[in-house]
Amino acid sequence: MKLKSKDFDIVVNGVRCPCCMTDDLEIWNLGFVNAKWIIWGVLKKNPLTKIVTDGQTYDSKLHTFKEMNYKTAWKILEIEVEQI
Numbered sequence: 001m002k003l004k005s006k007d008f009d010i011v012v013n014g015v016r017c018p019c020c021m022t023d024d025l026e027i028w029n030l031g032f033v034n035a036k037w038i039i040w041g042v043l044k045k046n047p048l049t050k051i052v053t054d055g056q057t058y059d060s061k062l063h064t065f066k067e068m069n070y071k072t073a074w075k076i077l078e079i080e081v082e083q084i
Contacts, residue, residue, distance in 0.1 A: 028069060029065060030079070031064035032063050034058055036084055039053050040078045056084070
């Protein structure tokens with residue numbers, strides 16, 4: 001999984017905690033505030049299906065995604081985020 005923004009570019013075979021810099025993480029949820037995003041991925045259970053979605057949140061509203069174990073659910077997952 002890749003996370004990209006103006007502030008970071010992280011690949012999750014090593015996503016790192018921005019506070020303690022550990023890379024031993026299990027990501028279960030994603031959320032954004034005042035941001036736009038594009039998500040592209042392929043699920044492990046159906047590698048022939050590609051999933052693409054985008055969105056935007058503003059006015060300090062938090063948008064979260066379905067809780068799941070992202071390491072076990074996704075074969076490929078790329079997320080681009082831009083703060084607005």
